[in-house]
Amino acid sequence: MSSNRPTLSKRQVQPNHSGQLEKTRLVQYVGFFAIGYVLSSAVFMMIQSKVTISSQLVTVLSVLIGAYIAVNKFIKHHQRALTASEINRLTVGSIGAVWLATIIYFFSLWLLLFDAIDREVLIEMTAQQPLPLLSALVMILLLTLVSARIGVWVFNRLLAPK
Known part of the structure; x- marks a missing residue:
């Protein structure tokens, strides 16, 4: 007579009717990355x-630390490595969360710190030479x-x- 031993993992990934693994919710790990x-x-x-x-080195080091924390927490909770699709979802979600926080930060600076003259100067500078600002934003997003x-x-x- 065989006895079934329960596993002690916090969440078991069971195959669904079609034999595919169910999608793991990564919202918590995106939060770990962002924090x-x-x-x-x-x-x-x-x-x-x-x-x-x-500043680029600081950005890369901060992203790497966030990635380490998120992956470490995932592996501790699930006792397995991330799949390729989970890696992609975690990466895009984490960068989206980080950029959303950055947008909120800059928007709050715009409203709370800058006065009307500072805003006007920044708008004129952006209108005169938008390409350097746009290329810098694209490069930091890609980085x-x-x-x-x-x-x-x-x-x-x-x-x-292992």
Whole structure:
């Protein structure tokens, strides 16, 4: 007579009727990524006040720390590595959350910190030369997306249970 031993994992991934694994909810891990990114960015900004560090390096390091935290939490909770589709969903969701927080931050600066003269000067500068601003936004978006994808993939491989 065989006895079935229950598994102690927090969430079991069961195949559905078609034999495919059900989609894992990644919202919690996107939140871990965003919190790790924001906290590490704040720490690096404090370090930047004492030591000169490239802002792109700070962005990449903050994204990598956020990726490490999210992947580490996922692997601890699920006792397995992320699949390729989960890596893609976690990357896009995390960068979306980080950019949404950045947009809210800049919008609050625009409303609360800048006066009418500062706003007018920034609008005129943007209207006169929009291409450098647009190219900088595209480059930083690509930098965060690529570094997040590479970071999630690398940490998924390094932290994967054997």
